Amino acid sequence: MYLSVAVLAGLDAVVGGGRAIQEQSFKAKVFLSGFIMTVIIAVLLSAFGELLDAPIWYATGFVFTWRILTNVSVIRRNWLETEDIQIPRFPRFPKIRQDGSIPEAASSQPSASSNPK
DSSP states (O other), rough: OOHHHHHHHHHHHHHHHHHHHHHHHHHHHHHHHHHHHHHHHHHHHHHHHHHHHHHHHHHHHHHHOOOOOOOOHHHHHHHHHHHHOOOOOOOOOOOTTTTTTOOGGGOOOOGGSSSOO
């Protein structure tokens, strides 16, 4: 139980660091202190909840998962806005007539009438 909360807390800090890198506001001291403190506080909260016989680790897991997903969505949104992403367009298949023939405009070979001399 403690390990799962600690891993979620560490993953939250790493994803938050990735967001800070993307937003060009990353500071190593802030990242390391946040990573260590978040993991320690999460484990202490889970231990405190166990002493009270209350499953507080459910709440910490929920909160860290929420924060991770929020940071990932912000990273994705920023990436989509800053990158010039070209979505590939696939060629359309020509419509085939009921007799099995392909219309002239859709054929890949140029017809003789389309090349005037």
